[in-house]
Amino acid sequence: MVMDxxxxxxxxxxxxxxxxxxxxxxxxxxxxxxxxLLAFLFGAFSLFKSNKDGGDAA
Structure with missing residues (x-):
């Protein structure tokens, strides 16, 4: 799920x-x-990173 x-x-x-x-x-x-710049330093742009793991393991 998303929360996990x-x-x-x-x-x-x-x-x-x-x-x-x-x-x-x-x-x-x-x-x-x-x-x-502050958002970048605190990692906010990692929210837009694509999931390259191939999906959920659930």
């Missing part, structure tokens, strides 16, 4: 929050690049 995969990898909560703030700042026309 997130448990194994560890969900980058702080990075996802920074990514969300970055998107909001981008839409508002503010200083968004700092938030995207």
């Amino acid at each position: 995969g997130l448990k194994k990898r560890g969900f980058p909560l702080i990075g996802a929050i920074f990514l969300g703030v970055g998107v909001v700042k981008l839409l508002q026309g503010g200083g968004w690049i700092v938030w995207f």
Whole structure:
């Protein structure tokens, strides 16, 4: 299931929050690049990584 995969990898909560703030700042026309860099440093972009393991083991 999806939740099991997130448990194994560890969900980058702080990075996802920074990514969300970055998107909001981008839409508002503010200083968004700092938030995207923080999101990258805290692992938020690993959420978009494709599953190359071949599927679930369940």
